[in-house]
Amino acid sequence: xxxxxxxxxxxxxxxxxxxxxxxxxxxxxxxxxxxxxxxxxxxxxxxxxxxxxxxxxxxxxxxxxxxxxxxxxxxxxxxxxxxxxxxxxxxxxxxxxxxxx
Amino acid sequence: xxxxxxxxxxxxxxxxxxxxxxxxxxxxxxxxxxxxxxxxxxxxxxxxxxxxxxxxxxxxxxxxxxxxxxxxxxxxxxxxxxxxxxxxxxxxxxxxxxxxxxxxxxxxxxxxxxxxxxxxxxxxxxxxxxxxxxxxxxxxxxxxxxxxxxxxxxxxxxxxxxxxxxxxxxxxxxxxxxxxxxxxxxxxxxxxxxxxxxxxxxxxxxxxxxxxxxxxxxxxxx
Numbered sequence: 001x002x003x004x005x006x007x008x009x010x011x012x013x014x015x016x017x018x019x020x021x022x023x024x025x026x027x028x029x030x031x032x033x034x035x036x037x038x039x040x041x042x043x044x045x046x047x048x049x050x051x052x053x054x055x056x057x058x059x060x061x062x063x064x065x066x067x068x069x070x071x072x073x074x075x076x077x078x079x080x081x082x083x084x085x086x087x088x089x090x091x092x093x094x095x096x097x098x099x100x101x
Numbered sequence: 102x103x104x105x106x107x108x109x110x111x112x113x114x115x116x117x118x119x120x121x122x123x124x125x126x127x128x129x130x131x132x133x134x135x136x137x138x139x140x141x142x143x144x145x146x147x148x149x150x151x152x153x154x155x156x157x158x159x160x161x162x163x164x165x166x167x168x169x170x171x172x173x174x175x176x177x178x179x180x181x182x183x184x185x186x187x188x189x190x191x192x193x194x195x196x197x198x199x200x201x202x203x204x205x206x207x208x209x210x211x212x213x214x215x216x217x218x219x220x221x222x223x224x225x226x227x228x229x230x231x232x233x234x235x236x237x238x239x240x241x242x243x244x245x246x247x248x249x250x251x252x253x254x255x256x257x258x259x260x261x262x263x264x265x266x267x268x269x270x271x272x273x274x275x276x277x278x279x280x281x282x283x284x285x286x287x288x289x290x291x292x293x294x295x296x297x298x299x300x301x302x303x304x305x306x307x308x309x310x311x312x313x314x315x316x317x318x319x320x321x322x323x
Contacts (some may be wrong), residue, residue, distance in 0.1 A: 003106065006125075006128075011122050011123075011128065011311045012121060013121040013122065013131075014104045014120055014121070016123070016128055016131055016132065019129065020132040020135035020136055021135045021136070021139045023136065024135065024139035024140055025139060025143065025206065026208075026209065026210050027209070028208050028209030028210070029207065029209055029210050030206070030207055030208055031143075031205055031206050031207075031281075032204075032205030032206070032207075034205065035204060035205025035206065036205075039138060039139055039142050039143070041116055043294050045254075051313070059315035067228070074207060076208070089129075089132060092128055092129050092132075093124040093129070096125050096126060096257035097113055099125070
């Protein structure tokens with residue numbers, strides 16, 4: 001196996017952190033954009049850019065809603081995103097194991 | 102197999118709008134760090150909650166023991182006020198702590214958490230109704246002291262064990278089972294010594310759980 005087989009959507013520094021963080025939230029839950037930004041310590045613009053790419057790949061679900069009168073954006077890992085992340089992690093482990101052998 | 106081409110640099114918090122890739126080892130480390138960070142920031146701290154409730158138990162039941170009137174066969178007013186203040190204080194801390202940690206997270210866990218929170222509320226209102234009805238039926242003060250304590254601890258034991266099952270937290274389940282034992286002993290021993298059992302074994306149980314939670318936390322983030 002080579003590193004070329006690693007999912008290019010996830011295998012990017014910032015997006016990897018976004019996906020790993022979203023995968024760390026229990027399934028069935030979604031997180032507010034501002035809270036996610038806070039947990040990751042990323043700027044809104046940077047996070048938006050990466051979320052858009054993840055959304056285009058079908059890995060995250062972005063939902064815009066209202067709480068009272070304030071607009072709130074919620075983000076969750078889609079089923080495809082969770083599967084891709086699991087595959088990606090398994091590939092990384094296999095790569096490292098291969099490197100050690 | 103080919104060698105990874107990227108720099109073996111750890112993932113920092115630096116902004117990167119570009120497509121920076123990393124080595125497999127750094128990627129795995131970043132996954133672990135990200136998941137640990139989100140867990141620590143969005144999960145209530147078991148150490149903090151167990152410590153607060155441990156101290157509340159220790160102070161309130163010690164005061165019930167010290168304030169027990171043999172002639173009236175019940176704790177004096179001031180000691181009940183201390184109990185009330187400790188319970189309210191610990192409840193306010195718990196509510197604020199959980200609200201802050203889970204802010205901005207919606208879905209299954211917030212629904213489960215709300216139902217679990219309401220279970221506590223409804224059970225204690227139910228208990229108050231039982232106490233009122235039993236007192237009205239003419240139960241003597243000593244019997245009321247045993248009953249109020251035992252029922253309160255029964256609720257704590259049952260909901261801690263249920264919470265342990267719900268959230269997959271064995272520490273919480275073990276603490277609930279411990280409270281069932283402590284509550285049984287306290288009921289048999291009867292007040293005022295029963296209060297001392299609850300102060301030491303109940304409060305102590307929480308504090309031991311707090312230390313265990315802290316040790317597990319350290320071991321996890323290593």
